[in-house]
Each structure stands twice: as C-alpha cells, then as structure tokens.
Amino acid sequence: MRGTLSAFSAGLREFYEAPYRRTLARAHRDEDDLFTLVVLAEALGVPNPASYYTVEMLPLVADRVHEWHTRLGMDRSPLDHVSCC
Template structure:
C-alpha cells in the first residue's frame, strides 16, 4: 500500500513541478501560436480574394479545415462580420 501511495505522490509532485516550470512561458507560446495562425489564415483567405499565394499548392487541401476557424479569426481581428462576401459565418 505504501508503494502505491509513494507513486501517486511522485506523479502529483511531477505534475506540479511541470506546471510551475511551464507557467511563465504559457502566454508567450499562446501568443506566438495565435500570430502564426493569423498569418496562415491571411495567406489562405487572400488567395480566395485573388491575391496569389506562393504556398497555394500546399494550403489548398487545408482550406476546409480552416473555414471552421474563420469566424474566431475575424472576431479576433476586430471585424464583427465576415470580410468576405462569399463566406457567411455570423
């Protein structure tokens, strides 16, 4: 019984140590991910508007997956409605 208690305590201590180590970096990582997602979204939807995308061959198959996230993106960018006429998400 003591061995199981010790293992559980070590697992919990490891979890808290990992959380304490990662806490200062969590917001910076989230911000970098948002910026990367915003740039990627801009490239994809600029292509839909007729601006040539240099990575179009690689991003074309990802478009259906990103349409689900388009609403969150344009709200975060401060646009209350979709900026594109052919995409109605609101």
C-alpha cells in the same frame, strides 16, 4: 513513494510552465492566424504562389473564419463568398 514522486513532479512541471502558458497560447493563436491568412490569401486578392497546395486546406479553415476575422478586429468577413455573420 511512487505517488509522492509523481505528485512532486507534476507540481514542479506546473511551477515552471505556468508563467509561460499565456505567452505560448498567444504565440499559438498568432501562428493559427497566419496560417489562416496564407490559406485564404487567394480569396482575399493577395497573389499566393502556393495556392495550388493551400486550396486543399480550405475546408479545414472554413469553419474558423468567423473566429479569425473577429479576433483581427473586422466586423464582417472580408471574403465575399463566406458570410458567417
């Protein structure tokens, strides 16, 4: 009985979540792109009032620069000191 209920619950969860999975993945990707832009703003030449706090996050974002600029449609990295291509 317990296995049947958990299978039914999993089926209902899939039924209700499936239509929104792509939309939520796109929203998450857009949020990650915005976060990357905020962290790299100072390196791109955009004045960033929070650069003191975002400089600590550069190592977290540095390995995803290639994914970020190719997703935004840039052939090469816009950062002079980061050559990923």
